Amino acid sequence: xxxxxxxxxxxxxxxxxxxxxxxxxxxxxxxxxxxxxxxxxxxxxxxxxxxxxxxxxxxxxxxxxxxxxxxxxxxxxxxxxxxxxxxxxxxxxxxxxxxxxxxxxxxxxxxxxxxxxxxxxxxxxxxxxxxxxxxxxxxxxxxxxxxxxxxxxxxxxxxxxxxxxxxxxxxxxxxxxxxxxxxxxxxxxxxxxxxxxxxxxxxxxxxxxxxxxxxxxxxxxxxxxxxxxxxxxxxxxxxxxxxxxxxxxx
Amino acid sequence: xxxxxxxxxxxxxxxxxxxxxxxxxxxxxxxxxxxxxxxxxxxxxxxxxxxxxxxxxxxxxxxxxxxxxxxxxxxxxxxxxxxxxxxxxxxxxxxxxxxxxxxxxxxxxxxxxxxxxxxxxxxxxxxxxxxxxxxxxxxxxxxxxxxxxxxxxxxxxxxxxxxxxxxxxxxxxxxxxxxxxxxxxxxxxxxxxxxxxxxxxxxxxxxxxxxxxxxxxxxxxxxxxxxxxxxxxxxxxxxxxxxxxx
Numbered sequence: 001x002x003x004x005x006x007x008x009x010x011x012x013x014x015x016x017x018x019x020x021x022x023x024x025x026x027x028x029x030x031x032x033x034x035x036x037x038x039x040x041x042x043x044x045x046x047x048x049x050x051x052x053x054x055x056x057x058x059x060x061x062x063x064x065x066x067x068x069x070x071x072x073x074x075x076x077x078x079x080x081x082x083x084x085x086x087x088x089x090x091x092x093x094x095x096x097x098x099x100x101x102x103x104x105x106x107x108x109x110x111x112x113x114x115x116x117x118x119x120x121x122x123x124x125x126x127x128x129x130x131x132x133x134x135x136x137x138x139x140x141x142x143x144x145x146x147x148x149x150x151x152x153x154x155x156x157x158x159x160x161x162x163x164x165x166x167x168x169x170x171x172x173x174x175x176x177x178x179x180x181x182x183x184x185x186x187x188x189x190x191x192x193x194x195x196x197x198x199x200x201x202x203x204x205x206x207x208x209x210x211x212x213x214x215x216x217x218x219x220x221x222x223x224x225x226x227x228x229x230x231x232x233x234x235x236x237x238x239x240x241x242x243x244x245x246x247x248x249x250x
Numbered sequence: 251x252x253x254x255x256x257x258x259x260x261x262x263x264x265x266x267x268x269x270x271x272x273x274x275x276x277x278x279x280x281x282x283x284x285x286x287x288x289x290x291x292x293x294x295x296x297x298x299x300x301x302x303x304x305x306x307x308x309x310x311x312x313x314x315x316x317x318x319x320x321x322x323x324x325x326x327x328x329x330x331x332x333x334x335x336x337x338x339x340x341x342x343x344x345x346x347x348x349x350x351x352x353x354x355x356x357x358x359x360x361x362x363x364x365x366x367x368x369x370x371x372x373x374x375x376x377x378x379x380x381x382x383x384x385x386x387x388x389x390x391x392x393x394x395x396x397x398x399x400x401x402x403x404x405x406x407x408x409x410x411x412x413x414x415x416x417x418x419x420x421x422x423x424x425x426x427x428x429x430x431x432x433x434x435x436x437x438x439x440x441x442x443x444x445x446x447x448x449x450x451x452x453x454x455x456x457x458x459x460x461x462x463x464x465x466x467x468x469x470x471x472x473x474x475x476x477x478x479x480x481x482x483x484x485x486x487x488x489x490x491x492x493x494x495x496x
Contacts, residue, residue: 170322
């Protein structure tokens, strides 16, 4: 059986889907509530797809790092719990292969969750009469998928290196909560904080005048931001694999 | 050795979470002070001083960061007993309920300590910003901080129960976080439910939205409601531990 097949078979009795459903279901509920309420009000800002993305991204910026953290923590904890890491290495699974397999599973789950969130935003906004904007939605989706990569890599490395999952969960969740400030932090600073990437790649930014939201204009240099997030994600993955391959778990 | 002493011995690395608590208190109070300075002319026109800092700093602290700290601490305390079948070992010599009591007392101490740090930080920042704090202002900070700690104990008791029921540390934390962020939804969508939603109790006690003294009936209702929630959570926790097949 391939490394990926083994990983998937281990998940069968772990009920990971329940945890994912809890976090993702909550996020969807929150987004649907926010969009339903905000799109049914008369506002100064025009009700465009950018408006819907701007509203939903505030929620997703908090939840995306939390979901990624919880998933990688569960994936790593199942090896730590049964003291399985030495057994796997004795059975000739390389450290690099273990990291990449778990990374692929976590990235797939995060990507699937992202696709569901973006689709839900498009459907709810479309259902409220907001004109479709496929280009903007695809740019947002692409950015979010790439934004997950760096977070998954860093959190997975912590989860595998430290047996106590409190470490990885604290870092990831504090990162997620701090990530909720992404809209208020200049992109040049947010670029150094991977947990802020889901907020950083949001294609629109809230514009306010005297405390009133006046619109969600497109951000400048979105392509550069998405490319940067993708490069950092790839670098984190490569660095995570290399570090885990050469370190001893504690 | 007392149950509390045993639990303290078992949590040798608890100081790490206290460091995180200090950082989060700092982040929130810094955010509150920054918001005050950014809108100083508006707040001065309204005659608001420390209360503006309290409201801004307390909102995210009460809704997100403080429940998160309590959740992680509670999950750590229960997780260690799920490892190597410790609940079974403790039950085999009838110590499981005593240990549970020790965990509740230890968590109560953690809640009080975190809340004391928050109140102290707001006090220091308020003095640094040059506010003239009257004894009544300090009394308000202490009272609201203490009421918030009662709400924190409610979250703690429920999270300990979740920790007894759910083995996975990550799932425990996820449940606590989702429930805590849920209080933000309750606050925005259905403010009337704030009074009964357990995870919204910290914010209600700290008066982060009302920003005024609660009336006596409000205070009594709040204390009674929270006491009831704590007692129910502890009762169910004991029941689960007693009836579980160890």
